[in-house]
Amino acid sequence: MRALLRALVLLLGPLLGAVPPAQAQAPLIADLDDHLIAITTGFAGADVLLFGTTDGPGDVIVVVKGPVDNVDVVRKERVAGIWINRKSLGFQNVPAVYMTASSKPIEDLLPEPLRASYQMGIPNIRIVPVDPADPELGEFSAALIRNKQASGLFAPQPARILFIGDRLFRVNLRVPSSVPTGTYLAEVYLVREQKVVGVQTTPLVISKIGFGADIYDFAHRHGAAYGVIAVLVALFAGWLAHLAFRRR
CATH class of the missing domain: 1.10.287 (Helix Hairpins)
Known part of the structure; x- marks a missing residue:
């Protein structure tokens, strides 16, 4: 109920004069129903509602990511019946969690150069290998993504953003139980005619209590x-x- 009331305020505020003129002219306004997820004993994941309004027809893309860290991918091999580490490759700037949502398929909304610029989609995440010249870089990069997806930290498919009319939108984002603590960012993009015409970023804090x-x-x-x-x-x-x- 609280989230619904806030969404109605976002939608009707400009009409009722409840927001300053500068904010009323913003092409995109978005927020989360809760900016804090508390991890307690028995935490089994959580659902976060992201909602907002636009100044007219358009499509919306959401990218949730962070915080970044260094990750080592290790390949194990069985030698004489014992599994041992044979080789490892380090990666920098790896987000702990990465998920997306969109009102339509992202590849239909923006051309590839723009998707790469905004890091939309797992292939466009700017993960930096420690050794870019390693001949097995592709194999280790694929293993990194595969491990993240297996643990539920990288969502393989975007969630579906639903519109109520032409302006009000909402989407439920599932936070997995294995999520690490830290500050995350939800980046919301308004798209028209294969161009980004509005951007808003809102934080999400995940903390143990x-x-x-x-x-x-x-x-x-x-x-x-x-x-x-x-x-x-x-x-x-x-x-x-x-x-x-x-x-x-």
Whole structure:
């Protein structure tokens, strides 16, 4: 209900004088129903509603990505019955999550040079290999994308943006349970006649809260102490199990 009311305000605000003139003339206004996703114990993913309005007919493309990090792709081979690491290749500027949404197929809305410029579509993500001259770069790049898709962090197909009339739009974005914490950006593009005529960016913060967050923070701030405590807890649990079986 709250998201619906906000969407109606976005749509009717310019007509009612509820927004300043400069904002009322914006070709595109978009927002999320919630800018914070809290990861607690038992987190199984979440749905985020992105909605907005345009100043007239057009199509909308959404790109959600971030934060970027360095990733090593490792190839394992079986030697004498044991799997060992044989080769690795590093990549920079790899987004932790990448997903898209569009009102029509993206390739029908924009030409390839513009899609590459705005990094629309997995092939257009500007992932930088540490060794661009590696003869197996294509194989390792494909493995990186495949692993991201298998973990649900890279969406292979765009979600469908639905229009209500010619101006009001909405789309549900699924955030997987394996999502890392950090600040993400939802980039919203208004497209007309194969040109981008409006852009808006809105943040999405994913953060751990509660007891699990306290443990996570302690483990990263005091790694040695966390390791000692983990070993002591394991020993204590083993001792309790030993007592339980001995009494039988």
